[in-house]
Amino acid sequence: MVCALGAAVCFGTATVWQAVAARAAGTDGGGGGDAALLLRALRQWRYLAGLALDGLGFLLQVAALRSVPIYAVGAALAASLAVTAVVAARLLRVRLSGAEWGAVAVVCGGLAMLGLASGTEGDRGGSAALRWAMFGTAVGVLLLGAVGGRLPERGRALLLGLGAGFGFGVVEVTVRLIDSLRPSGLLANPSAYALLLGGGAAFLLLTSALQRGSVTTATAGMVIGETIGPAAVGVVWLGDRTRDGLAWLAVLGFLVAVAGALALARFGEAPAEVG
Template sequence: MVCALGASVCFGTATVLQAMAARAAGEGGTDSGATGAATLLLRALRQWRYLAGLALDGVGFLLQIAALRSLPIYAVGAALAASLAVTAVVASWLIHVRLSRVEWGAVAVVCAGLAMLGLASGTEGDRTGSLALKYAMLAISVAVLLLGLVGGRLPDRGRALTLGLGAGFGFGVVEVAVRLIEDLDLGRLVANPATYALLVGGGAAFLLLTTALQRGSVTTATAGLVIGETIGPALVGVVYLGDRTREGLTWLAVLGFAVAVAGALALARFGEAPATGAESEASESEAAGSPGV
């Protein structure tokens, strides 16, 4: 659980550091289109905050793998969703984003849910997963990749939610695939369909999430992401891999999972770099004046 929470802290903090670097990189102005995006990325890569964020992402991924080797998937998934609470708290400290009482309450709700999960979670299941399950994860990862390739052509209504859910499924494939890789021997890795599911699913998830955040509602996309990367993998872990809770505490695990995910969904607007200063005020005014938001 320490590794899962550590991964959450790394991912949540990385989001804020990368947001600060990207904002500073864009102060000089860039052209629109692919050239402007490439220029912005190169500027960001020259800043220590962006590089530190990438390093934290790498450490977080390693901690995630370690957690998945000893905890049920449902506990790790809920902890990773809680990275939004970390982003909210760190953003209030470093970028001076004002959190409402409701948002501070959501942070407390996430922490309470994780505490319940920590008390109720048992060890990871003892099943290794069938060959059919491994190929199913590979098929899902390919489907997510295909969705990413056509995602930009989806109609505006539902685009962000669809791409966000797809990204969540991709990250969920990564969570399950880690459990389906029993042996790290190179020959066995190459022959294991779960290895390719992990690589394709992770890459496709980043592609879909980037497209969703660029061309749709950040809150909607992030909400879809949280749902996709928690519920499906948790069910796979319980049904196919034997994940269980401590004896007599199944109800507490279910309640903690639901509470943690609900709190993360309440903080979904922190799935992307939060706005600051005038940008924050402008977005709040726009939200207040737009009945569709």
Template structure:
């Protein structure tokens, strides 16, 4: 659980550092999507530090997935939005409303309940059918992303966000389905390809959602997709359980943490850069 929370802290802090780097980068043309923004951001030490934290967060996430139930890891990762909100309020001077501070407290309370209720990870290895199913879901995520481009903005953001969440969920489940990294056996495991395709598809869909629709809607969809589905798979097919007699506390903690994260969904995107007085005057003219 410490690794899962550490992963959330890494992801949440990385988002703010990358936001600061993007704001400090040289302005683009203002004509919409700016492919050069990534290259300009890479000149900022904060962006490099954010990428390092993302890598460390992923390693901690893998360790957590191999030690505790998927539902606990999923809820902890959703809590990265709470970390982003708190860090942004300090470093980016973003004002949090009373409701948002209450949401941060709810996330912390939900994770505390989950920590008390969580048992050890399930002892089921998972079937070949489940491994192939994960690969099928990963491919379906790509197809959904391609089809979602024709939807209206609001619906498109929700579908892309959900798709990204399912992709990240495939990664969570696939880690548990790879029982050995020894060659050549691992190359015959469909879960390996599900992990790679699901992670890549999730990144592409989330990027498209943030560029072309409501960030809050997309992030909320992602949180739902990456928590509820994988949690059910872990309980039903992999044997994840809570401690004896504490199932009610685990369910309550999971629900509270996810609802709190949804209330903080607007922090899924870095704040836009502030305009100078000259830019404001030119825009008004």
């Protein structure tokens, strides 16, 4: 659980640092489109530090997924929005409302309940059918992106965000389905391809959703997609369990943490203006 919370801190802080760097890159007098902006941002130490934090966060996420149930990791990762909100309030001078500070407290409370109730990860390795199902889901995420890009703005942001959440959910599940890092084992395991395809598709869909629609709507869809489905897979097919007699507390903590994250969905992308 410490690794899951560490990943949330890394991802949440990285979002703000990258936003600060992108803002600085956009005001240095350079022209060009998104590609030029990205190249200028890459010269900012905060942007590079954000990328490094993203990499560290992913490693911590993998470590967490190999130790605790998927439902606990998913809720913790959704809590990165609370980290982004707190860091943005300090670095970007973004003013949080009383309700948003309350949502941060709600997220923390939900995670505390999950920490108390979570058992160890399930001992089931996952069937071949589940591995292929994850690969099919990753392909479906790409197709969802093609369809969602043609919808009106509000529907587009929600569908693309939800698809991104499904893609990140594929990553969460397939980390548990990869039982060998030997090249021969990876090449023969459809989960390895699902992880790469699902993760790549998720980033593409989320980027498109944030560029072409509501940040709040897209992030809310992403939080739902990356938490509920993977949690169900972990419990039903991989044997994730809670501590004896504390299933109710795990369910309550999961719902509370996700609800708090949804209340902070506007921080899925750090605000563009200083508050």
